[in-house]
Amino acid sequence: MSFPHPPSEQELHAYVDGRLSGERRQALERYLAEHPALATELQGWQEDIRRLRAALADPTLLSSNPRLDPVYIRQHRRQRRQRQLGIAASLLLAVVLGLGGGWQLRDRALQASIPPMQDALEAHRLFALQQTPAVDVRSVDIAVMERWLRDNFGHVAHLDAMVERGLTPVGSRLLVNEQGAAALLLFEDASGERISLYLRAPGQLYGTMLVGNRAQGELQTHFWSRGGYNYALVSHAGDPRADQLQQALRL
């Protein structure tokens, strides 16, 4: 075998690295005899790699490092995975808390735009403040009103407290809101001042409510929860009976 053409790069490397078979090596050596420049270069390459090999000869000379032992690495890996799991869990928790917090913020924003028992106030404006109040059932008897409430809501409310403060029933009206039925009970005092008692099932935004009140314009709303219903007492702002009625009715 001979090299009519210059030998390939791979053959040159294989020669330098001693990976050529006998026959091919001899052929290349014959070629090199005719090309002394190349022969010198390859000799240099061989010399370099020999020296490099000698210089790097003993890899065990590096001082041992227990950190690199497979047993340690496996252990380390396990620990790190547990740590990562821990981090992942805490991230997940953070996301959940964030979402929950966001939901609460949303609710709070809604609550800010829709104050509690706003529907009671609207109902009072709509039905109670008209010259002739728009009620379904006219009655001046508190017992009739209580029965009406029991029949329609299965709910027993004692309205004596209203009567005790000089308020007589005018009538009642059945209303509908997003939670179902609601009731507006309208009362009037001797001077024609109207106070309405409103009750409804708890809404999504306001479940069971703390006792409270708020004023809005000329009206004030006292609200509380009792017996699975949310109550609102709507009266003229500053009406002193409202506080007392709230006290009496929520117990």
Next chain:
Amino acid sequence: MLDDDALRELLPRLRRFALWLIRDPASADDLVQASLEKALSRWAGKRAGGELRAWLFSILYRQFLDGQRRQRRQAALLALLGRQPEQDSPPPEQGLQAHATLAAFEQLPAEQRALLILVGVEGLSYAEAACTLDMPIGTVMSRLSRARKALRALEEGDTPGPRLRRQK
């Protein structure tokens, strides 16, 4: 399961390869540790057969390249912030060895150092080296020529300059 004894036996070679890639003993061991962790996590997915040593070398080399890339990004970021990036390699006078051959070898670019170690010192076949460095075998041949010529030039006292190390 990856055999611990087989790993232990290859450890010195991996450390040597890492050391001459990264040229800093502490970083080299970090590199080996990271590579072994990767190897242990990937072992399940490794196809049967294939040489363990070449496979480990290739993981280590890839980890090394990742590290280099990370360092370059950091340097670019620092430059962007108007700070001088840290020297990414020990200057030659603080090199590993006073040994002339090693001093010359140390000045070669990382890829050439990797090639010479894999082929010349570890005796990997050209195909294995191509696999390890993730390049076609033809490229291995031409880069190997370039590496040998560069080492020769350095040995003969031609100084292509330390810039050589930075070319990629």
